[in-house]
Amino acid sequence: MKTSQNEPIASIRGVTKRFDDKLVLNNVDLDLFEGEVLSVLGPNGAGKTTLISTMLGRLSLDSGDISLFGNRPGALEVKRQCGAMLQVSGLPDMSTIKEHITLFQSYYVNPMDYDLVMAFSGLKDIENQYSKTLSGGQKQRLLFALAICGNPKLLFLDEPTVGMDITARKSLWEAIEKLKSQGTSILLTTHYLEEADQLSDRVIMLNRGNIVREGSPEQIKSQINTKKIRFNSTETIAAFSQLETVAKVSQVARNNPNEDGSCYFELESACAEKTMAEIFDKQLKLRDLTIIGAALEDAFELINNEDSLQHNRLSE
């Protein structure tokens, strides 16, 4: 399947986009390869949806160039290779799920088998319901079904799991994994870092229209080397904040201590081993100890803070 791993199916070169005077995308370069899941992360207004819109050919570019399958975005031949799940607030009420999907399938040359679409989206039991009667999560699943029903080579998912409960979210993740294993390339924007962490081969972080980080979820997480140490203890918070290697101490559920007066604490440390040694030296008593590496969420927060600081310094 992956014969052309080194040839991007989509490439973005030096794309800049402004809305009025606001710079939304700033000289963005990006390649997307076959069978790759690329997540675009960033705070609200970072330019995630704008990036997708430019790739779908819905926006003009102030400068730069985008090529999909060697063609310009928005061309009908390109659209026939793509599926998109956009942020849609409502769909035509009085059509059934089956009617919607059958219609969208007709737009494509080799649509996905209807039963397979049903299996991926989990809508089989309600295929004859009008879209009016669907819950938020079911609507999202229908939009996902419409995005994949044409067997697209390239799939755009703009915040696909918004409004889904955890079961629906997990089954969508499963569907994404399967599509990926069939060679579908997927560009995903999300607020849920857990989602990006689990699904992506590569993550880019956008902030103010700039790509501030790019890499695998592991690479990004490894850029911060703090560990979190969690435990239960009857000691006071001051006892832990005196430790030399601890960057930050927080007391979890301070107002609600256990019967013996113990509390949960969370320490952040650049070197968990040294911190633990300090704790044992001082004979502080701990129970229920866990030490965990940084989640993508922590990396995300840290990087955004750094970037904002830098931005503020520059503008001063």
Place this chain on the structure above:
Amino acid sequence: MKSLVNDKPNLFNIFYLEAKTETLRLFRTPGFSIPTLLFPIMFYTFFGIVFSMNPATMPTYLMITYAVFGVIGPALFSFGVGIAIERGQGWFDLKEVSPMPASAYIVSRVSLTFIFASLIILLLFAIGAMFGDVRLMRWQWIALALIFVLGSLPFCAIGMTLGLYLKSNSAPATVNLIYLPMGFLSGLWLPINFLPEIMQQFANLLPPYHLAQLALKITDMDLGFPVALHVSVLAAYTLLFMFLATKAYHKKDKQ
């Protein structure tokens, strides 16, 4: 770069499914189907039959003008309000980035307009013939039906333009504000010669007036202007609004 396979899906299948889905959807939407079908029938029954001022000519004259009024409705509303609402929801954007050919969107809504127009015409003809004593030759019935159905096309173009420019929350009110006064001023509710001279002059600018005059020619009830004038005005409106709609559709960065 990988090159694309240049296969194409079956265009007629897309047209068929798009039209079927859209028509079924609107028949199931009472907010659309009931007023569209009922208003022309109701008005005609009141003004053309029950309170008819001149039983010899009025039922025939008003059957024709209310048919014009009737076929404009689905054209303006399915395009104008339908597109505006779908744009507001983001659904139109999804259709736009999907590989749906733009022609399918237009063909489906034109077919739907034709279907609703045909139903309205049949109902009005039936009421006219049964309760209004309207007597016409067979060719006249057929010619009238054709003029009405094809005459909805300029209003499809106008509706499409409105749908692409109006905001979804104001679209229904705005379309009604155009539809109802335009119908009245074109002499669709009351015969045009009942209106003051200045309003008759103004009616020359309105496409429903020209469509009505064209149809009234079949029963020799028109004001006597040439067919070419009416047809060219209607054609000019169609072209102008098709141009405006195409421009709006292909405009990027729309919000």
